[in-house]
Amino acid sequence: xxxxxxxxxxxxxxxxxxxxxxxxxxxxxxxxxxxxxxxxxxxxxxxxxxxxxxxxxxxxxxxxxxxxxxxxxxxxxxxxxxxxxxxxxxxxxxxxxxxxxxxxxxxxxxxxxxxxxxxxxxxxxxxxxxxxxxxxxxxxxxxxxxxxxxxxxxxxxxxxxxxxxxxxxxxxxxxxxxxxxxxxxxxxxxxxxxxxxxxxxxxxxxxxxxxxxxxxxxxxxxxxxxxxxxxxxxxxxxxxxxxxxxxxxxxxxxxxxxxxxxxxxxxxxxxxxxxxxxxxxxxxxxxxxxxxxxxxxxxxxxxxxxxxxxxxxxx
Numbered sequence: 001x002x003x004x005x006x007x008x009x010x011x012x013x014x015x016x017x018x019x020x021x022x023x024x025x026x027x028x029x030x031x032x033x034x035x036x037x038x039x040x041x042x043x044x045x046x047x048x049x050x051x052x053x054x055x056x057x058x059x060x061x062x063x064x065x066x067x068x069x070x071x072x073x074x075x076x077x078x079x080x081x082x083x084x085x086x087x088x089x090x091x092x093x094x095x096x097x098x099x100x101x102x103x104x105x106x107x108x109x110x111x112x113x114x115x116x117x118x119x120x121x122x123x124x125x126x127x128x129x130x131x132x133x134x135x136x137x138x139x140x141x142x143x144x145x146x147x148x149x150x151x152x153x154x155x156x157x158x159x160x161x162x163x164x165x166x167x168x169x170x171x172x173x174x175x176x177x178x179x180x181x182x183x184x185x186x187x188x189x190x191x192x193x194x195x196x197x198x199x200x201x202x203x204x205x206x207x208x209x210x211x212x213x214x215x216x217x218x219x220x221x222x223x224x225x226x227x228x229x230x231x232x233x234x235x236x237x238x239x240x241x242x243x244x245x246x247x248x249x250x251x252x253x254x255x256x257x258x259x260x261x262x263x264x265x266x267x268x269x270x271x272x273x274x275x276x277x278x279x280x281x282x283x284x285x286x287x288x289x290x291x292x293x294x295x296x297x298x299x300x301x302x303x304x305x306x307x308x309x310x311x312x313x314x315x
Contacts, residue, residue, distance in 0.1 A: 061074055078091040125138050133179055137169075147164070
C-alpha cells in the first residue's frame with residue numbers, strides 16, 4: 001500500500017467514552033530528548049503496515065446490526081447522525097476540520113503519555129492524515145501498549161533494552177475517514193468494537209435482551225424454546241460480558257429468527273462437547289461461559305448457518 005502521510009495523531013477514549021485526538025507530529029516536542037523526529041515517526045508507520053493493495057471502500061454497505069454480527073465491512077455517515085443516535089459520539093470526536101492539525105499537541109515523552117492515564121484517557125488508535133482521508137489503526141491496550149519492560153533484543157548481536165512507555169505500530173488499517181463527507185468506513189469490525197468501546201455503548205441494550213429471556217418475554221427460535229440461565233450468568237462478569245457477546249445480544253431481533261428446534265440440535269453436533277446446548281423438552285439451560293457463547297451466537301440465523309456448515313469459530 002502506498003501511503004502519503006502528512007500528519008500523525010493518537011486517539012483516546014475518556015472515562016465518559018468521548019473521543020479526543022492529540023497531535024504527535026508537530027515540531028513542538030518532537031525530536032527533543034532523543035524522541036522520534038516527525039520523519040522517523042511517519043517512516044516507521046509506513047514500514048509496519050503490511051497491506052499490499054489499496055483498500056476500496058466504495059462497495060461497503062451502510063451500518064446495520066447484521067453487519068456487526070457477521071463482521072461485514074460497512075460505513076457510517078457521521079455528518080448525518082442525530083444527537084439521539086448511539087454513535088453520535090463518533091461524530092463529535094471525528095467529524096471536524098483539521099482533525100489532527102487543530103488538535104492539542106502531545107510530546108512523545110513518558111510524562112505526557114502517563115498524564116493520559118492519570119486523566120483516564122486511554123489510547124485506542126493511531127490516526128494518520130493523508131490529503132483526502134484519515135487512516136485509523138486500532139491499538140490493543142493489552143498487547144500494543146508496553147510499560148516498564150526490560151529484556152533482550154535478539155539480533156546479530158543480543159542487546160539489552162528497556163521500555164518505559166511504548167506504543168506498538170499496528171500492522172493494518174482498521175477504518176478510513178473521508179475528509180470531504182465524513183464517511184467512516186469500517187474495514188475491521190472487531191477493531192471497531194474495541195477502538196470505540198462498543199461494549200459500553202451497547203451494554204444496556206444487551207442487558208435488556210438478556211433480562212427479557214430470563215423473564216420469558218423472549219423465547220428462542222420458531223419453536224419458542226424457553227431459556228433458563230444459571231445464577232452466575234451476568235454481563236458484568238468478564239466471562240459473560242465480552243465485547244462480541246454484547247454485540248450479539250444487543251443486535252438480537254426476535255422477528256428475524258426463522259430457525260427451528262431441529263436446526264439447533266443439528267448445529268450442536270458441529271461444536272465441541274463443552275460448548276453444546278442441550279434441548280430438554282422445549283427448554284435449554286445455560287450454565288457455563290462456553291454454553292453462553294453458543295447461546296448468544298445462535299440468536300442469529302447467519303451464525304447458526306455457519307455452525308451447520310462448519311464455518312463457525314467460537315468467539
